[in-house]
Amino acid sequence: MGRPIKRTESSTSEIGYGSGYGGTIGKPYSQTGVYTISTQYADSIGTDITQGYINQQRSKDRFVMMNAGSIGANQAVVTLVNGDGNVANLAANTGTVLCYNTSNVAFYAQYITSKFVWDFATPPNRYIYKINTVATANWANVASA
Numbered sequence: 269m270g271r272p273i274k275r276t277e278s279s280t281s282e283i284g285y286g287s288g289y290g291g292t293i294g295k296p297y298s299q300t301g302v303y304t305i306s307t308q309y310a311d312s313i314g315t316d317i318t319q320g321y322i323n324q325q326r327s328k329d330r331f332v333m334m335n336a337g338s339i340g341a342n343q344a345v346v347t348l349v350n351g352d353g354n355v356a357n358l359a360a361n362t363g364t365v366l367c368y369n370t371s372n373v374a375f376y377a378q379y380i381t382s383k384f385v386w387d388f389a390t391p392p393n394r395y396i397y398k399i400n401t402v403a404t405a406n407w408a409n410v411a412s413a
Contacts (some may be wrong), residue, residue: 309363
């Protein structure tokens, strides 16, 4: 799977990686004071969640996601898919993580680990990433909550 993504509990216990690259998972900024990876997903009964967060990582493309608008609600084990920007088109237990590559072009994550994100190209392109920072020629951006 690669290195798992760090979990953020609060701004006083975890602020991310010392290198500045990569991201963290857990409750969104409004709850922890730390920016975490943002998601969109459909839960097991097909309820569309436009503002989600990753609560746990199961593999590089499977996560336990929850609703950022109602902390802890709508829990689902979700597999990342190549989205079209419309959460209504997601099947149950699928989700997206919006990213921008080093040319600042939007894509959805196929895989994501502690410091790298892959797109859905064949073969997939791998980018080192940051959250809450505009993409540059040196790193990609992953949407933050």
